[in-house]
Amino acid sequence: MKESGGRKQGAISPCAACKLLRRRCAQDCVFAPYFPADEPQKFASVHKVFGASNVNKMLQELPEHQRSDAVSSMVYEANARVRDPVYGCVGAISSLQQQIDVLQTQLAIAQAEVVHMRMHQLPSTPNPPTNLSDQNNGNSSTKHNTKSFFTMDMVIDHHQSNNMGESLWSC
Numbered sequence: 036m037k038e039s040g041g042r043k044q045g046a047i048s049p050c051a052a053c054k055l056l057r058r059r060c061a062q063d064c065v066f067a068p069y070f071p072a073d074e075p076q077k078f079a080s081v082h083k084v085f086g087a088s089n090v091n092k093m094l095q096e097l098p099e100h101q102r103s104d105a106v107s108s109m110v111y112e113a114n115a116r117v118r119d120p121v122y123g124c125v126g127a128i129s130s131l132q133q134q135i136d137v138l139q140t141q142l143a144i145a146q147a148e149v150v151h152m153r154m155h156q157l158p159s160t161p162n163p164p165t166n167l168s169d170q171n172n173g174n175s176s177t178k179h180n181t182k183s184f185f186t187m188d189m190v191i192d193h194h195q196s197n198n199m200g201e202s203l204w205s206c
Contacts, residue, residue, distance in 0.1 A: 051078040056087055065094050069106040077110055084113040 052066035053059065055078055060067060070078040081090055090109065094102050115124035122129070 048072050051075040052082070052087065052090075055079055055082060065091055069094070069102060080113040080117055081106075081109050084116045085109060 049058075049060035049072060050064055050067040051070040051072055051074055053064060054072060054075060066078065070081075085093075093105060093109070097105055112124050115127055119126045
């Protein structure tokens with residue numbers, strides 16, 4: 036049977052922190068609940084980056100209900116610092132932000148292409164006369180068609196829309 040903190044009843048097994056620091060693990064060890072003996076790499080990376088004394092101070096300054104989250108954050112930051120000593124988790128966040136920016140750009144391009152395709156699929160209807168001279172002649176002086184799209188009228192010039200069939204994905 037196991038008690039909380041990864042200790043076995045009867046025999047006191049030192050936590051990962053006490054094992055690494057080569058000291059006796061006391062019953063009230065601040066590290067024991069968060070660095071169990073079966074996860075030695077967890078404390079090793081935190082110790083390498085922050086130092087055992089600093090981790091001890093941080094944990095003791097926090098209320099007990101916040102310590103688990105703090106340890107998780109320290110482990111994440113320590114692992115990020117081991118992978119990238121200069122930027123740490125800020126480098127990972129920056130990389131993810133760049134990926135978001137690229138994906139948002141791709142999404143905007145895809146949405147523009149959808150709008151473009153929908154415009155091409157709408158049937159062309161001739162313009163009703165819009166001014167008095169057009170009403171008298173019955174003809175429009177320019178060859179524009181108006182298409183209702185998203186509650187706004189768009190004027191499409193058919194003379195300059197010869198390349199509208201090209202994909203917006205190709206640059």
